[in-house]
Amino acid sequence: MYLPWTIKHKPRTLKEVIGNEEAKLELVNWIKSWDRGIPEKRAAFLYGPPGVGKTVTVEALANDFQMELIEKNASDYRTEEVIKRFAGLASQYGTLFGRRRIILLDELDGLTGNADKGGVKAITDIIKETQCPVILIANNAYDPRFITLRNYCLLIEFKKPKVSEVLEYLKVICKREGIQAEDAALKFIANRSEGDVRSAIIDLQATAQGKKILTYNDVAWLGYRDRQENIFTVLKMIIYARTCDGAKRAANMADIDMDMLFEWIYENVPSHITDPHDLARAMDALSLADIYRGRIKRTQDWSFMRYFIDYMTAGVAMSRVNTKVAGWAPFKFPQRIQMLTKTKSEREMMLGIALKIKRKCHISANRAIKEFLPYLRVIFRNNSEMAAKIAKWLELDPEMINYLTGSGIETAKKTIEQQ
Ligand SMILES: Nc1ncnc2c1ncn2[C@@H]1O[C@H](COP(=O)(O)OP(=O)(O)OP(=O)(O)O)[C@@H](O)[C@H]1O
Ligand SMILES: [Mg+2]
The missing domain is CATH 1.10.8.60 (Helicase, Ruva Protein; domain 3)
Structure with missing residues (x-):
């Protein structure tokens, strides 16, 4: 069975939750204070970035203190009416069997729109009266919607673990x-x-x-994902550089080779340098860069490299004289490379797989090609067991498996047999 490790290895006790020692201690002290009567703040509001353990901390807390946890997500308390029903639970500390309870309202950021206008107020009302501890969680406790609510809460910040x-x-x-x-x-x-x-x-x-x-x-x-972002940053630094030096330095930051960087710049210059005179100058610089690139290829004289780099970075940046930085144009993947790497049959194959992903994951085929395929390829090449499970789930044909593994039909057969 495929079990996500975030669940399989979820901390059961506070000791296992890493980082945020201060926050955990504050939370424990607050829960303990309920033994001495209802404290001044009847709710704790945990906030912080995603994936740092906010939800899991509350679950571990309930487990450590053997309390009953009543957990609700934003989607469950869309409307005021639902929250009011929920309020009944907050009217008593103990349950029928003597276990005390904690009420958790998770993912408060999810409260949006008109239907939830009354929602935050209803939560505030519950908290004023509650007889048992209520814990709220959101990524951002300082959202203006929570301004009144915050007054009734002990705010506890969760930071990223080291x-x-x-x-x-x-x-x-x-x-x-x-x-x-x-x-x-x-x-x-x-x-x-x-x-x-x-x-x-x-x-x-x-x-x-x-x-x-x-x-x-x-x-x-995994760096593939980062690299995509990285190239955008580098392009921005080159095309919008104010100094020659800045543009040249940016080229060193790119972790793709200089040929590929050239293609990226060439593809994206026209949509970013829009003034015709500027664009003409930039294209001149790029054609000079291209000439030096050709010379390096022919003569293997790498001393030309500096001219190649200077023209495509500083040369492009300095052409920008009249172009105003207006709005934001996205950077595009170099068409030339795309054309070279993909034949028609390959594109059809990718689309076929993308449609299978689309059916299961409810995302567009386009997004499936861009965001899922690269990972599938790596998984299929490196982890046949996981690949077999995914292939089965997506109901991939042998040809598709073959394409993803990038190997002969033998491997594809094996993958099928493993299913
Ligand atoms: N501090 C941590 N220690 C151990 N495991 C953690 C920690 N933070 C997150 N995890 C793991 O990540 C999973 C998700 O964590 P959790 O749901 O607590 O994040 P969160 O802070 O509530 O994020 P979000 O804001 O997206 O809801 C947990 O099931 C656990 O496996
Ligand atoms: Mg959470």
């Missing part, structure tokens, strides 16, 4: 799963998560499930 803490946690999970992981591999995942524990665990599962050994190479492909 990368080193995430790393330790990933090690624990690997140990439980019987995976020997290279330090560099786990460091890579922990670093890129930037404190989002949920995404770190998802990345770990995607790269490590079913493996005995996890190497740096197994995880490096």
Whole structure:
């Protein structure tokens, strides 16, 4: 059975929840204070970025204190009326069987629109009267909608755990799963998560499930996602640079080769440098860069490299004289490369797979091609067990599996047999 590791390895007790020691302590003290009577603040409002353990902390708290947790999501308390019904629960501390209860209203950010206008007020009313602890959770407690509500709450901030803490946690999970992981591999995942524990665990599962050994190479492909963002940043820094030096430095930040960078710049200059005179100058600079590129290829004289780079970076940036930075144009993937890499049959194959994904995941075929296919390819090439499960779930044809694994028909057959 496919069980997400975020659930399989979900902390059961507060001790297992990493990071946020201060927040946890504050929450525990507040819960304990209920033993001495109803405290001044009858609700605690936990807030902070996604995936840092807000929800899981409350679940672990209830477990540690053996309290009954009544959990509601924003979608469950859309309207004032529903909340009022829910309020009945808050009128008593103990349950019929003597267990005390905590009421959790999670994902408050989800309250939107007119239907929920009364919602926040209704929650505030419940909190004024509640006989048992209420915990609220949102990403942003400082949303103006919560201005009155906040007065009645003990605000507790959840921060991102340190990368080193995430790393330790990933090690624990690997140990439980019987995976020997290279330090560099786990460091890579922990670093890129930037404190989002949920995404770190998802990345770990995607790269490590079913493996005995996890190497740096197994995880490096995750960088593909970052690289897409990275290239946009680099392009922006080049095309909108104010100084030659700034534009040149940006080229060094790109983790694609200079040929590819050239294609990106060439593709995107016309939609960003819109003044015709500026554009003519920029295209001149690019054609000079292209001439030097040709010379390098022909003569293998790499000393031309500096001219190639200067023209395509500083040359382009300095052409921008009259163009105003107006609005925002998205950066596009180089058409030329797209044409080169994809034949018609390949495009049809990709569309076929995308339609299968679309049926299961309810997303557009286009998005499936852009966001899902690259990952599927890597999974299919590296983790046949996971690939087999996905293939079965998506109901992929042997040709599609073959295409994704990028190997001969033999592998495809094997994948089918494993199903
Ligand atoms: N601090 C943590 N320690 C251990 N595991 C964590 C931690 N934070 C998150 N996780 C893992 O990530 C999953 C999601 O965490 P959780 O639901 O608590 O995040 P959240 O802060 O409530 O995020 P959101 O704002 O998106 O609701 C958990 O089930 C758990 O597996
Ligand atoms: Mg949550």
